[in-house]
Amino acid sequence: xxxxxxxxxxxxxxxxxxxxxxxxxxxxxxxxxxxxxxxxxxxxxxxxxxxxxxxxxxxxxxxxxxxxxxxxxxxxxxxxxxxxxxxxxxxxxxxxxxxxxxxxxxxxxxxxxxxxxxxxxxxxxxxxxxxxxxxxxxxxxxxxxxxxxxxxxxxxxxxxxxxxxxxxxxxxxxxxxxxxxxxxxxxxxxxxxxxxxxxxxxxxxxxxxxxxxxxxxxxxxxxxxxxxxxxxxxxxxxxxxxxxxxxxxxxxxxxxxxxxxxxxxxxxxxxxxxxxxxxxxxxxxxxxxxxxxxxxxxxxxxxxxxxxxxxxxxxxxxxxxxxxxxxxxxxxxxxxxxxxxxxxxxxxxxxxxxxxxxxxxxxxxxxxxxxxxxxxxxxxxxxxxxxxxxxxxxxxxxxxxxxxxxxxxxxxxxxxxxxxxxxxxxxxxxxxxxxxxxxxxxxx
Numbered sequence: 001x002x003x004x005x006x007x008x009x010x011x012x013x014x015x016x017x018x019x020x021x022x023x024x025x026x027x028x029x030x031x032x033x034x035x036x037x038x039x040x041x042x043x044x045x046x047x048x049x050x051x052x053x054x055x056x057x058x059x060x061x062x063x064x065x066x067x068x069x070x071x072x073x074x075x076x077x078x079x080x081x082x083x084x085x086x087x088x089x090x091x092x093x094x095x096x097x098x099x100x101x102x103x104x105x106x107x108x109x110x111x112x113x114x115x116x117x118x119x120x121x122x123x124x125x126x127x128x129x130x131x132x133x134x135x136x137x138x139x140x141x142x143x144x145x146x147x148x149x150x151x152x153x154x155x156x157x158x159x160x161x162x163x164x165x166x167x168x169x170x171x172x173x174x175x176x177x178x179x180x181x182x183x184x185x186x187x188x189x190x191x192x193x194x195x196x197x198x199x200x201x202x203x204x205x206x207x208x209x210x211x212x213x214x215x216x217x218x219x220x221x222x223x224x225x226x227x228x229x230x231x232x233x234x235x236x237x238x239x240x241x242x243x244x245x246x247x248x249x250x251x252x253x254x255x256x257x258x259x260x261x262x263x264x265x266x267x268x269x270x271x272x273x274x275x276x277x278x279x280x281x282x283x284x285x286x287x288x289x290x291x292x293x294x295x296x297x298x299x300x301x302x303x304x305x306x307x308x309x310x311x312x313x314x315x316x317x318x319x320x321x322x323x324x325x326x327x328x329x330x331x332x333x334x335x336x337x338x339x340x341x342x343x344x345x346x347x348x349x350x351x352x353x354x355x356x357x358x359x360x361x362x363x364x365x366x367x368x369x370x371x372x373x374x375x376x377x378x379x380x381x382x383x384x385x386x387x388x389x390x391x392x393x394x395x396x397x398x399x400x401x402x403x404x405x406x407x408x409x410x411x412x413x414x415x416x417x418x419x420x421x422x423x424x425x426x427x428x429x430x431x432x433x434x435x436x437x438x439x440x441x442x443x444x
C-alpha cells in the first residue's frame with residue numbers, strides 16, 4: 001500500500017482534530033492542525049480550523065490574519081468570508097458583517113450548509129442593528145436549511161423532546177427508594193474537595209456563571225465536555241437500563257467513576273482545583289447518573305426567563321447534534337424547554353440531590369448577593385477577581401455562542417430581549433407560560 005500523500009496525511013490530521021475539538025480537547029486539536037500545516041504548508045482546513053480556535057480564544061487579529069492568508073493562498077471561499085464576518089461580529093461592527101456576507105449570500109450556487117451559516121450570522125448583525133424583523137426572517141431561513149439538511153439523520157434516532165418526556169415519565173412512576181440508597185464516593189488522589197455539576201438548559205447563563213467561578217484560584221472548570229456520555233449510553237437509553245442504574249452496585253459505581261475521571265484527565269490533564277465545576281448546559285438529563293455515581297456532588301441549576309432562553313436557542317447557530325437539531329424549529333425549541341423543566345421537576349422529587357438554583361437575571365442585576373448564595377452553597381470564599389468576568393473570559397477559550405457577551409463583562413443587555421421579538425414568539429408563548437409563572441417572571 002503506498003504511503004499517503006502530504007495532502008492525505010494533513011486531511012487525516014484535520015479530521016482527528018475535529019473529533020478532538022468536539023470532545024473538548026482543544027489543545028490537542030490545535031497541535032494536530034499545526035502539524036497538518038507542517039505536513040502540507042498552507043493546508044486550507046487546518047488554517048481555517050486554527051482561525052476558529054483563535055476566535056474562540058478571543059484572538060481576533062490572529063483569526064483575521066489566518067482568514068487573509070487563506071484568501072491569499074486559495075482565493076475567496078465561503079469559509080473565509082464567514083470567518084471574516086465572525087471577526088467583524090466579535091468586534092461589534094455589524095455593518096461590516098453584512099458587507100462581508102452580501103457577496104456570499106448572493107451566490108445562487110452556494111451549498112445549503114454555508115448558506116445557513118451565512119444567514120444565521122447575518123441575523124446576528126441585523127439584531128445588533130435593531131432590525132429585528134429582518135433578523136428573525138434570516139434566522140428562520142437559516143434554521144430551515146439546517147433542518148432540511150439533517151432531517152434524514154434526525155429521523156433515525158430518538159428526538160430530544162421524546163427523550164426528555166420518556167425520562168420524566170419513567171421517573172414519575174419510579175420507586176424512589178433505590179435512588180436514595182447512596183454509596184460512598186471519595187474523590188481519588190488529586191481529586192477536588194467539592195465536585196460541582198453546572199446544568200440547566202442551553203442559553204440559561206451557564207457560560208457567565210462558569211467564568212465567574214473560574215475567577216477564583218481555587219476553582220477548575222470544564223466547558224461542555226462529554227464526561228458522562230459513556231455512562232449515559234450504558235444506563236439511560238431504555239427502561240431496562242434505567243432499572244439497572246437504580247440498583248447499581250458499589251463496584252459498578254466505582255468503575256464508572258473511574259471512567260469519568262479518565263475522561264476528565266484526557267481533557268484537562270494535570271492538577272485540578274479544590275473546587276471542580278463540570279459545566280454541561282444540556283446536562284440536566286444526566287442528573288440520575290450524578291446521583292448514583294457522585295452522591296456528594298453539588299448541582300448548580302441555571303435558570304433564565306424561558307422566553308429569552310427559547311429565543312436565544314432558536315436564534316443561535318450551534319454545531320448540530322441531537323439536542324441542537326431541536327433548535328432548528330421554534331415550536332420544537334419551546335417544547336424541548338417545557339419537557340426539560342418537567343423532567344427536572346420529576347428528578348428533584350425522586351433523586352437525593354443537593355441543588356442550588358442560580359437565576360441569570362439575579363447574577364447580572366444583584367451580583368454580590370447572587371454570588372454569595374452560590375459561594376455559600378459550594379463552601380468557598382468570594383474573591384474580587386470573580387467579579388471581573390471580562391478579564392477572566394479574555395484569558396480563556398470560550399466555544400459557546402455566549403463568548404462575545406461574556407467578554408463584555410457583567411451587563412444587562414440580554415435581559416428581556418424576547419420583548420423585541422414578542423410578535424414572532426407569540427405562537428410558542430402558551431407553551432412557555434406555565435414556566436414563566438412558575439419561576440416568577442412577569443407575564444409581559
